[in-house]
Amino acid sequence: MLVMKIWIAYVLDLIFGDPQNIIHPVQVIGKMISSGEKFLLGENSSLSRRYKFFAGMILNITVISVTYAVTYLIYKSSERSIIFMIAEIYLMYTIFSINSLAREGNRVYNILKEGNIEKARKDLSYLVSRDTETMDEKMIIRSTMETISENTVDGIVAPMFYMFLGGLPLSMAYKAINTLDSMVGYKNEKYIDFGKFSAKLDDVANFIPARITGIFIILASMILGYNGKEAWRIFFRDRKNHSSPNSAHSEASVAGALGVQFGGRVSYFGKEVDKPTIGDKKKEFEIEDIKKNIKIMYATSFLSLAVFSVISVGIYFLI
Numbered sequence: 001m002l003v004m005k006i007w008i009a010y011v012l013d014l015i016f017g018d019p020q021n022i023i024h025p026v027q028v029i030g031k032m033i034s035s036g037e038k039f040l041l042g043e044n045s046s047l048s049r050r051y052k053f054f055a056g057m058i059l060n061i062t063v064i065s066v067t068y069a070v071t072y073l074i075y076k077s078s079e080r081s082i083i084f085m086i087a088e089i090y091l092m093y094t095i096f097s098i099n100s101l102a103r104e105g106n107r108v109y110n111i112l113k114e115g116n117i118e119k120a121r122k123d124l125s126y127l128v129s130r131d132t133e134t135m136d137e138k139m140i141i142r143s144t145m146e147t148i149s150e151n152t153v154d155g156i157v158a159p160m161f162y163m164f165l166g167g168l169p170l171s172m173a174y175k176a177i178n179t180l181d182s183m184v185g186y187k188n189e190k191y192i193d194f195g196k197f198s199a200k201l202d203d204v205a206n207f208i209p210a211r212i213t214g215i216f217i218i219l220a221s222m223i224l225g226y227n228g229k230e231a232w233r234i235f236f237r238d239r240k241n242h243s244s245p246n247s248a249h250s251e252a253s254v255a256g257a258l259g260v261q262f263g264g265r266v267s268y269f270g271k272e273v274d275k276p277t278i279g280d281k282k283k284e285f286e287i288e289d290i291k292k293n294i295k296i297m298y299a300t301s302f303l304s305l306a307v308f309s310v311i312s313v314g315i316y317f318l319i
Contacts, residue, residue, distance in 0.1 A: 009092035017099030029179045032063050052193035060198045067176040072169040097155030098301050102294050108144045109290040131267040141285040145293045149254040156301045158209035164308045177205045210246035214253045220299035221257035231256035241276035255279025
């Protein structure tokens, strides 16, 4: 039943993408995080670093625990109620980001095809935290591809991995971990202590999925006819070329498959940063590379689903 539910949720995401004008669980999790942050920190700017760290840890554990408990009740209720089963599948469907990643990538692609650099910069600014105001076409393409590659982990493979391991409750708990990191896991003055626990836990949660994703991208690249041999080589050479212990794995595989180089100079909040390079610059970035990256993302998502399903069914019959 679990495998069937995951397949239904996967297909729903492919068809509809993120639900619009309907309550989304990530919005609810975000509200919990914002309310918890306001309650624990308030307007007091003189709080000690030690207090901020433990307050952030309490927020993290509370949000994840509430998320798991609520979704566990829905999961258990679905065993005897069709209404709760529908609710369970709906929530599983909202966890995936396959359609939305492809849609955002295609939007930037179409704008660049029209030659509207200003609009492409603006649309990209909604997807990335880096400064986009002065980006040229190649930097826009690079940033779009880096975002798609990195989010293939936490938007597709990681939640799917935890969904097969523990159904809706565990995958939604992962989504809470990921949302906490995206909201408070920054290394700035405000969140360096408060968000430290959330950032570290997100690194732990993505450790295995990031490495699985890198391997699946290599296999997907071979299936699609891209350079699987180079994807393999660059993955093992450059997968640690990032400040995050997980982000470079998927980026390295994509960079090798398409013969491009990620990383390099980028601006965050007005400050120039030189990021380690990932891949060999065998060619300049081209607009069509975005389309190729989206194809790799789709193929990786389906390959992950197929492999996890086979393993899950195999274990079921062995037990």
